[in-house]
Amino acid sequence: MKIFHLAVVCSLIFAVSAEAGEGLISVHYPPKEGTIMEYGILGISLGVPDGSAGEVRITAGKGGTRSIAVRGEFICFTVPLEPGLNNIEIAALKEKTVVDRVVLSVFRRSDLISKYRVPPQGFKKTYFHAADRAACTKCHALEPGLFDRKPVSPATFPADAFDSVTVIAATSTCYSCHKALTAYPYVHGPASVWSCLSCHDPESAPPYSVKKPDSVVCYGCHVEQENRWVSMKYHHGPVTTGKCTICHSPHASENPFNLFKPTWQLCVNCHPEKGTGKHVIAESSSAEGHPTRNRKDPVRTGRDLTCASCHDPHASDSPHLWAFKAEGAPELCRKCHYDK
Ligand code: HEC
Numbered sequence: 001m002k003i004f005h006l007a008v009v010c011s012l013i014f015a016v017s018a019e020a021g022e023g024l025i026s027v028h029y030p031p032k033e034g035t036i037m038e039y040g041i042l043g044i045s046l047g048v049p050d051g052s053a054g055e056v057r058i059t060a061g062k063g064g065t066r067s068i069a070v071r072g073e074f075i076c077f078t079v080p081l082e083p084g085l086n087n088i089e090i091a092a093l094k095e096k097t098v099v100d101r102v103v104l105s106v107f108r109r110s111d112l113i114s115k116y117r118v119p120p121q122g123f124k125k126t127y128f129h130a131a132d133r134a135a136c137t138k139c140h141a142l143e144p145g146l147f148d149r150k151p152v153s154p155a156t157f158p159a160d161a162f163d164s165v166t167v168i169a170a171t172s173t174c175y176s177c178h179k180a181l182t183a184y185p186y187v188h189g190p191a192s193v194w195s196c197l198s199c200h201d202p203e204s205a206p207p208y209s210v211k212k213p214d215s216v217v218c219y220g221c222h223v224e225q226e227n228r229w230v231s232m233k234y235h236h237g238p239v240t241t242g243k244c245t246i247c248h249s250p251h252a253s254e255n256p257f258n259l260f261k262p263t264w265q266l267c268v269n270c271h272p273e274k275g276t277g278k279h280v281i282a283e284s285s286s287a288e289g290h291p292t293r294n295r296k297d298p299v300r301t302g303r304d305l306t307c308a309s310c311h312d313p314h315a316s317d318s319p320h321l322w323a324f325k326a327e328g329a330p331e332l333c334r335k336c337h338y339d340k
């Protein structure tokens with residue numbers, strides 16, 4: 001694939017350090033000391049001295065093992081990260097023999113999974129864009145341009161967005177290094193059109209920081225939701241803290257609404273006792289309790305029954321965050337059980 005900004009100069013000689021004891025592989029990013037990441041993609045750039053290896057083999061947990069042929073002195077790729085500790089093994093091979101090996105330790109932090117909330121000792125957050133990356137700008141552009149500042153609004157999306165992936169690849173400064181970030185089935189509007197700067201401020205310190213709490217950023221565009229939810233009587237715990245990204249990826253994910261887990265699993269992650277099936281009609285004679293999944297939602301046609309069939313994940317005017325206007329349980333039941 002052709003990348004617009006890449007002016008690849010094959011004959012460039014870089015100071016690829018292969019000092020005694022340091023080995024052949026020099027990792028430009030990330031640092032060897034443990035790094036902390038928030039989400040599931042890590043970009044890696046490394047080099048091996050000319051002629052010292054023909055192939056680099058990468059083993060990264062569920063990402064499996066993969067080989068990259070060595071062409072030139074910069075080898076760039078991404079690996080998927082699982083929540084918690086990830087050990088990424090990188091081996092350099094010459095004629096099928098391993099000539100050097102490094103292991104990078106990266107901790108993917110997670111607010112959703114409490115055991116991964118706090119990184120282990122010795123792990124530090126590193127900021128790629130806070131340092132001078134002259135070595136990278138030999139081939140990649142790093143300064144954002146006009147395109148990157150294109151605004152996006154949920155009200156007019158996708159009419160005001162770009163319809164061609166080719167155009168995005170050619171015009172986004174961020175795409176050449178971060179393209180894996182949006183390679184999921186569900187991509188958030190602004191991320192899908194590479195309007196990265198609508199949330200990441202290039203003038204902040206460290207560069208590209210996002211304002212906290214999330215709700216400040218999210219409501220900047222989701223005005224309709226803010227108006228709908230803020231005036232309501234009851235608010236869901238995690239929404240009250242303003243941490244929208246505890247449940248939603250700001251970029252992309254495997255699940256509708258860019259959720260980190262499918263709705264049912266997401267809810268049960270924090271409310272495990274509701275995953276047992278003994279919910280809603282626990283006191284009744286039914287041994288099974290009320291179904292909360294694997295049925296059709298009788299109200300939201302075309303969708304499956306889930307926790308969000310009865311509860312609004314954000315806010316509500318009814319008790320227990322019911323997704324319907326209802327004073328008490330019987331009124332709620334009647335929304336789906338017309339005969340009762
Ligand atoms: C010699 C040219 C060159 C240099 C120097 C270079 N890159 Fe790259 N990089 C590339 C090319 C070419 C690609 C696109 C590869 C592709 O499309 O699979 C790329 C892609 C990437 C990717 C995305 C990989 C993927 O699979 O999505 C990352 C991350 C990256 N580079 C980081 C860096 C960093 C960090 C530096 C500086 C330490 C750097 N690059 C320096 C040529 C270079």
Ligand code: HEC
Nearest residue numbers: 042043126127128129130136140141144173174177196208
């Ligand atoms: C030369 C490749 C390259 C380009 C171009 C690039 N990035 Fe990055 N960026 C990286 C790497 C490598 C990291 C380290 C962590 C990772 O892989 O996400 C990173 C990290 C980040 C982070 C986390 C904070 C930090 O500094 O570590 C943000 C936010 C970010 N990039 C946004 C952007 C945006 C927005 C653009 C476009 C204006 C962009 N990047 C362009 C390579 C690049």
Ligand code: HEC
Nearest residue numbers: 037038039040174178190191194195196198199210245250
């Ligand atoms: C809707 C807002 C939003 C948009 C749009 C957005 N981001 Fe982010 N991004 C965030 C938030 C929030 C974080 C988490 C920051 C933190 O916790 O410090 C983040 C984190 C990151 C990180 C660090 C990931 C990690 O694992 O630590 C990178 C890299 C990044 N964004 C790149 C991009 C790129 C490239 C784009 C454009 C395709 C983009 N972002 C678009 C909100 C956004």
Ligand code: HEC
Nearest residue numbers: 152153154157189190198214217218220221244248250257
């Ligand atoms: C720059 C404007 C912008 C910002 C900031 C923004 N969004 Fe969005 N969001 C959009 C657009 C555009 C869409 C796509 C609307 C569509 O598909 O019709 C969207 C869609 C969504 C959807 C899917 C809605 C649906 O019905 O499928 C969710 C969920 C979402 N955003 C959450 C967030 C969260 C959480 C944040 C803060 C981290 C955020 N957004 C920040 C513009 C934004």
Ligand code: HEC
Nearest residue numbers: 215218219222225238239242243244246247257263308313
């Ligand atoms: C506890 C997890 C959780 C938190 C926190 C959360 N959401 Fe959601 N959100 C969901 C779920 C689940 C859905 C899908 C509901 C469904 O299936 O109908 C959703 C749907 C949405 C939608 C599309 C549907 C709609 O009602 O407009 C938007 C937009 C959205 N969320 C934005 C946000 C914003 C902005 C925040 C922060 C203020 C936030 N969310 C916080 C779980 C959450």
Ligand code: HEC
Nearest residue numbers: 112236237238246263266267269270307308311313320321
């Ligand atoms: C990140 C953790 C987290 C996630 C994910 C989460 N919740 Fe909650 N939930 C909370 C917290 C914290 C409270 C407040 C606890 C309290 O006040 O006792 C709460 C309270 C509730 C309440 C009680 C409201 C009341 O007043 O009785 C309901 C109902 C609820 N959540 C439903 C859901 C549903 C449905 C989902 C999935 C869409 C979900 N939760 C996902 C953390 C979470």
Ligand code: HEC
Nearest residue numbers: 267268271274275279280290291292306307309310320329
């Ligand atoms: C068929 C509708 C329905 C479904 C589906 C449903 N709930 Fe409820 N939920 C209720 C009702 C009604 C209440 C009020 C208390 C009661 O009757 O048990 C409630 C109360 C709650 C409460 C707060 C009170 C308490 O008992 O702690 C939480 C938290 C909750 N539900 C979470 C969930 C989660 C998580 C799921 C998905 C696994 C879910 N609910 C699925 C109807 C539903």
Ligand code: HEC
Nearest residue numbers: 286288289290291295296298305309310329332333335336
């Ligand atoms: C969002 C819609 C919805 C709401 C609200 C709702 N239910 Fe249900 N209920 C269902 C669905 C779907 C089924 C499964 C029907 C099927 O299997 O054909 C079900 C099944 C049942 C069953 C049979 C359980 C079984 O084991 O087959 C009972 C009893 C029941 N509901 C009682 C209630 C009561 C009591 C309430 C109010 C507290 C209520 N429901 C609220 C959707 C709902």
